[in-house]
Amino acid sequence: MTPPALTPVQAKRLEARRHRLQDPTLHLRLGVLLAFVLAPVIVPSFQVTDLLLKVALFATLVASYDVVIGYTGIVSFGHAMFFGFGAYAVALSLGKWGAPTYGHLLAGFGAGIVVSAVVAVLIGAFSLRVKALFFAMITLAFAEFALILAVQLSTVTGGEDGLSPKLPGVFAAAFDGGRLLGIPLTGRLITYYALLAVCVALFLLMSRFVHSPLGRTLQAIRDNELRAEALGYRTFVFQIISSSFASVVATVLGGGYAMWVRYVNPESTLGIPIMLDVLLMVIIGGIGTLYGGIIGAALLLAARTLLPDLRGLSASLFPGWEIVGRLSDRWLLYFGILFILVVFFFPKGVLGTIRERLSRRPPGRTP
């Protein structure tokens, strides 16, 4: 009896699995991870660890956004809103009910996830019924609404001033676990590794998600919605699953961000600026690459930390020139120009362009 014939997709996947360990990018990924793990030990400065963890959090956030925009092909402007939901849920849960415990922390994450999932499904149900195109407008409106709500309900959310939660147990700033192999175990360090682990886990989860049969269906919808529908897939349901999954991931990251920064306000978690950052990161890194977010986040956040120095430089070079001062003040202008240029000339982003070049190169050995 002959074994059952494999479908082309199954055969291809089997082939890919056989060569998994020979994949050069696997070593690259492991190298990046190793750098993230070792960096705070080698360079024990707060600025470095702060930048690294923000890169990790934002890279994962950008990847989750990529699941929606790059793998499903729907543009959402509400992704930062879900990030903010997570941040607020954790901050509120830790701050409002007495001394913080691990239970409060978990409850905060749980509540944020539930709220985000419900809101994401509802928004999807309203807007995806007609056209995925509506999604951009409606999510923008909802994000604005959430921002106004956070500012207005100042008795709960602290309004513009925001909240500064205190963390429980080993995550607390005052925690001191002595020394391990000569490295001081502070609350900061433990939080760093815990959140790094969360980011890695979420990355693996998303990678699994987009490479699963479900993820393939999403890519089919992205490439040709009518055809996917004609093949019998309920595109509407798949789009809702994708956007809610990504929203939940963003919520967890928002909670992580609140744990690391220990400060939550509308501007820094819910606002449109965060959304613009994420959009720019995903475009620089490459839409539909998942790992491009690491490049985008690293470039943008590094530039952001270096920018104040540049501003001081230009002020000392042209003293008394108001227009120059204004020009260097408006860094968002250069963001906008960069944004347009990247969309024009590198529509695939850094990683997308590299991948395209590599795949165009004649294969060295036949697989």
Next chain:
Amino acid sequence: MKARAPLAVALALLLLPLGFMDLRTYLTLTVAGLAMGMLIFLVAAGLTLIFGLMDVLNFAHGALFSWGAYAGFAVAALLNGRWGWAASPSVAANALLLAAAIVVAMAVTVVLGVLLERIIVRPVYGQHLFQILITLGASIVLEELIRILWGPNDQVMPVPATIQGSWDVADVVVLRVPVVAIGLGLAIYAGMQLLLNRTRIGLIVRAGVENGEMIQVMGHNIHRYFTGVFAAGSALAGVGGLMWAIFSQSVRPGMGGEQLIFAFIVVIIGGLGSVTGSLVGALMVGLSYNYVAYLVPKAAIGVTMALMVIVLLLRPTGLYGTAK
């Protein structure tokens, strides 16, 4: 019957708040709401024109709104500063000032619109994702340019003395600026309807909505019409911005972004590509916002969202939209 349903809903909504307030407050709020609706209509009409014909989601529309406001503001401030045209009680000077501001606001936004269409939008026709991204980038640049040229802070808009203050009509306080805005909005709506339905250009534009390729086969340069429609939509945004600046007596760089959200909601409520839908949607948003802002101030933004959600639940294509 089905075609009248949206109108009946709008009328019912219009009369509902009478149960919660006295007639005089109601009329004052209604005038204010109509004015706000008309101003939103100007923005939304341009947006829906651009979307309807060119299938372009223009996120830079709000920035054009701000540019119109600032261009008008610059003219008004200049004329008022040199000859005091806004402060003087002379009707002729006031009218000249208003006319000059409107003309300059439109001219500036038309130029910006043409540049935007030629440079930014043309390479990405048919790719919605990139359209959204690139027009978003353009809106950031345009808004930042305003901040560089005029500074980042609020500024006071000089308003002509003639249209300041209010009339007393049968004990009802009728502010003059809203009346001007309503008049202008109605005139523009009538003009758009005439242009679209009664002229050859309108015929070609409407045919272009249906089938752009066929129009090209018939020997019309559709790209030229695209540029024209984009410029017209931009001019509408510019006038809307100027009127909003006069209405609120101030200009801010971020004013366009806030109005853009309203405009999106209106376009969704009214149905994509329908000018009449935009008018009805804008009036519904303007009126309900004013009524609720008076009754329950904190829920004012929420009611707009609620309106959108309800309309989408009942009619997923919007009030006057057709399924594409």
